[in-house]
Amino acid sequence: MHNDIEKILLSEQEIEAICKKIGSQITADYENKKPVLVGLLKGCIPFMSDLAKHINTHVEFAYMSVSSYHGGISSSGDVKIKLDLDISIKDRDVLIVEDIVDTGSTLSTITKMLKSRDAKSVKVVTLLDKPAGRVVEFYPDYIGKTIPKEFVVGYGLDYDEFYRNLPYVGVLKPSVYTK
């Protein structure tokens, strides 16, 4: 599996430093609050668990699964909910945890939707941001690292459902796509 990686964009050490840094920012920003971390499955899993270890306040875990259909060359941004939250977020401080923001359609839709459920606040933390891919205007509140417009895998991010278990984020060798 590691042989399929051309280059590493985010090492395990960098990921650890990001989780510590953002974790302490969130700890300060949510002092005396009990935020709900809403993870977007499945990509959020490694990042959410590592990040949460560095958040020193009471947090609740909740998950949603959404899919976005970017039809052909025009990003339609049609976002569908495959699995909804199992809790009410009315009057709660919600912090959405995402692996990567690309076009911005997923998160602009989901933040609007969660705000419309009368959450007290809705913010977004993403491990990676690809601002060059934006189609919809969207600014995450916390960003681990800004990367160029490249397709990345690992640490939650998949190619055809594989590579999520890599402990780092990297770029696949072109030969993998043509297999």
Ligand code: 5GP
């Ligand atoms: P957006 O709605 O911002 O375009 O899409 C966000 C979703 O697209 C991410 O949650 C992720 O599932 C997928 N995605 C965007 N860029 C990449 C990438 O470079 N690698 C992988 N594996 N998924 C990506």
Ligand code: MG
């Ligand atoms: Mg995702």
Ligand code: MG
């Ligand atoms: Mg995917």
